[in-house]
Amino acid sequence: MLVLTRRVDESIMLGDDIEIKVVDVRGGRGNYSVRIGIEAPRHITVLRKEVYDEVIAENRKASLQVDERALDRILEAIEEVKKGEPRRDGP
């Protein structure tokens, strides 16, 4: 990984049209947070990495359902939604 040192209000360019700027640094005593400004064309998706990782994890979980009873269970759950029944608690 390329590591650069930047001061507040200094930027990095990724290619010609993506600018990443250090806006502010807060905190102290080993607990800092950095505010980052991003200027990028609209077609560039900007996401916190946690969200991206969570979507991948959710997709993996969804794809691991190999048993046909998944269909049964979702149909059953929707039947309950349609009936407008309150959620049952416990067996």
Added chain:
Amino acid sequence: MHVHTARFGRIEVEEDRVITFPRGIYGFEHCRRFFLHREPFRGRPVEAWLAWLQSVEDGDVAFLVMDPAVAFPTYRPAVPKADLETVGLAAQADGALLVIAVVPPDTRDITVNLRAPLLVNPAERLGVQVILEDDAYPLRQPLSSAMSKGQARMIG
């Protein structure tokens, strides 16, 4: 074309039923071509709002997807313009939204991913998984939280 699938065995799919996801699906970037599969279930046809999104390239990869309108009739995510462009849509209303379900053994634990829906352009048969920039819709919305009945339909 024949697709060998882990769940449904060998399936014959017409080329015009394939939906291409030019950017893949997050975590499954090796899969670009999918189709919606409705296996008759216990002798009866599966309802139109529910289907498997089966990968053409990888027979092991399939997602249970549903029309969100059946459970969440007020769901109106704002899809970023870049994603509309990916599937060649001028207006979001011309596309079809699908959400991916995660179905654990207990039906009460079923969740749908409202944060990262799939947007499909049925005319061009192009799809994209959208990650919504704002966090109004959760990644794990319990299906049991759905309150009312919606009118659902889905592309074929």
